[in-house]
Amino acid sequence: MATPKPDTTTLPFSKYPAWTLSKLRPLALQKIQAVHDWVETKCIPAQGIMKAQLAKDRWKMPPLMRQLRAEAKARGLFNLFLPKEFKESPGLTNLEYACCAEIMGRVYWAAQTMNCHAPETGNIELLAKYCNDEQKEKWLYPLLRGEFASAYSMTEPDVASSDATNISISIQRQGDSYVMNGRKLFANAKWNPDVKLYILMGCTDPHNPDPRRRHSMLLIPSDTPGFRMRQNLSIMGYDCAPEGHGEYIYEDVRVPVSNVILGEGRAFEIAQGRLGPGRIHHCMRLIGQGELAYEYALVRATDGRKKPRGKLIGEFDSNIERIAQMRLELDALRLVVFNAADTMDALGNKSGRYGIAQSKILVPVTVARIIDECMQLYGGQGLTQHTPLPEMWTYARxxxxxxxxxxxxxxxxxxxxxxxxxxxVARHLRYYEIAQELKKQFGLEEELADDCTWEYIKPKL
Ligand SMILES: Cc1cc2nc3c(=O)[nH]c(=O)nc-3n(C[C@H](O)[C@H](O)[C@H](O)COP(=O)(O)OP(=O)(O)OC[C@H]3O[C@@H](n4cnc5c(N)ncnc54)[C@H](O)[C@@H]3O)c2cc1C
Known part of the structure; x- marks a missing residue:
């Protein structure tokens, strides 16, 4: 029997603009509906249970997560993020997956149940795009099957790592091996035994006159001798277990030369290729967090137990306006990210550069502000574990x-x-010329001799 077509007038589709709906193919409509049903029934209600299981063993994947991952995989919900140009992809466009990512974002860990979480998504895409067949067999396919986890290791404590030309951890070729020495920050915690692979960016050729050819990327198995996690870095006080963010020491760490990705000196092109879609995913998941925070705000605004000065919180004009503002901003942010995803689909990741930057600049800061407003509506409780708002704010931050x-x-x-x-400037000079012609035509040259309208462009004449 054919699967019935989802009702696009109800959630999650009712939030999408008409142009987006018109681009969602039947396969996507069904996947989006399935992700929605999954998150609504399996993830949102299970948040307390996941927390309780994690409290018992902070650095191991909780049994519930393992169970949900197996079930999501069986339902065909694994790896939906992988864009359709990859042969390993389930076939969604960036725009179609963006819809799924927003829904996944409603619960911080929901994406992981579907093998669609960071840094896995970026790493899988990198391995699919740049690895040879042997490397894919060893690392990519098991990751796609969800058999272990991976981490991405670029940032360093001693340089400004947002400019990748600064990355300095030393990688030296010695015979058939590469040997690494240095420090790294943030890659997911090695304390979690599921993390089996680190993708490391380091410096192989520090004196190359082209700074974009100095770096290479290597596949580092987590049990390689000399590779040590010194401590877990907390993020605004959260340990982010069981994924975590480690501080790492590399001391004479040795891997075979065959572990280089794409070739020596190619790290730059790999790093550039890795980040575009990942930023879109983060932004859509954050919009999902913003939507959930907004729902919390609606609950509090209409809570009959909470009546300062005898009125519901949602009866104060200032709060009615706050709620309107949050709604408008969340819908506007969705348009921005949908546009970036659609541009990537239509014209490629490079052409999506502006849209990706626009998303990355506007979404986290705006969602953090929205969640902050929601915390405020909750008063003191908004800053406690009585709501998930503090954790949501930290994610946006x-x-x-x-x-x-x-x-x-x-x-x-x-x-x-x-x-x-x-x-x-050229266009404004043309306006100036037309204005001079018009003055002539209407005989106003003398009358408008002191016209200062064009003062701003005169230095360019
Ligand atoms: C929760 C979390 C998870 C992370 N996960 C990972 C991970 O898995 N793997 C990994 O390798 N890294 C990870 N990172 C690190 C992150 O990617 C870096 O912190 C980030 O790229 C910035 O690099 P930096 O910390 O070296 O800051 P710097 O490069 O020193 O920059 C510091 C500040 O300088 C300013 N600045 C930088 N460039 C410009 C510019 N062009 N114009 C104006 N101002 C500028 C900005 O305000 C910036 O925040 C993570 C970070 C966090 C917080």
Whole structure:
């Protein structure tokens, strides 16, 4: 029997603009509906149970997560993020997957039940795009099957890592091996026994005149001798277990030369290829978090037990306006990210650069502000574990930095915009010329001799 077509007038589809709905193919409509049903019934109600299981053993995947992953895989919900140009992909476009990512984002760990969490998504895409067949057999396919977890190791404590040309951990070739020495920060915690692979970016050729050819990426098995996790870095006080964020020491760590990805000196092109879709996923998941926070706000605004000055919190004009503002901003953010995903589908990841930067700049900061407003509506409880709002805010805050700080994106957008100034000046000079012709035509040259309208463009004449 054919699967019935989902009702696009109800959630989750009712939030999508008409142009997006018109681009969702039947396969996508069904996957989006299935992800929605999964998160609504299996993830949101299970949050307390996941926390309780994790409290018993902080650095192991909780039994519930293992069970949900097996079930999601059996339902065909694994790896939906992998774009359709990969032969291993379940076939969704970036736009179609963006819809799924928002739903997954409603619960921080829901994406992991579907093998769609960071850094796995970026790592899998990297391995699918750049690894040879042997490397894929060893690392990519088991990751796609969800047999173990991987980490991405680029950031360092001693340099400004948002500029990848600074990455300095030393990788030296010795015979058939590469030997590494140095320090790294943030890659997921080695304390979690599921993490079997680290993708490391390091410096193989520090004196190469082209700074974009100095670095290489290597596959590092987590049990390689000399590779040590010194401590877990807490994020605003949260340990983020069982994934965590480690501080690492590499001391004469040795791997075979065959562990290099794509070839020596190719890390830059790999790193650039890795990040585009991942930023879209983070942003959509954050919009999902923002939507859930907003729902919490609606609950509190209409809670009959909470009546300052005898009125519901949602009866104060200032709060009615707050709720409107949150709604408008969440819908606007969704449009921004959908547009970035659609541009990547239509014109490729490179053309999506502006949309990706726009998303990365606008979404985390705005969602963090929205969650902050929701905390405020909850009063003191909003800052406690009585709501998930503090953790949600922390997630939004860290996405402002993780995968490249928003400041770096603003810098790039501003620089690109300034490059358009030449065209803008040319257009304004043309307006000036037309204005002079019009003055002549209407005989106003003398009357408008002191016209200062064009003062701003005169230095360019
Ligand atoms: C929760 C979390 C998880 C992370 N996970 C990982 C991971 O799995 N793997 C990994 O390798 N890294 C990870 N990171 C690290 C993250 O990617 C880096 O912190 C980030 O890229 C910034 O690099 P940096 O910390 O070296 O800051 P720096 O490069 O020193 O930058 C510091 C600040 O300088 C400013 N700045 C930088 N560039 C510009 C610019 N062009 N214009 C204006 N201002 C600028 C910004 O305000 C920026 O925040 C994670 C970080 C966090 C918080």
């Amino acid at each position: 860290f996405v402002r930095v993780a995968d490249g700080p928003d400041a770096a994106h603003r810098h790039q957008v501003g620089r690109d915009q300034l490059k358009t100034a030449g065209d803008v």
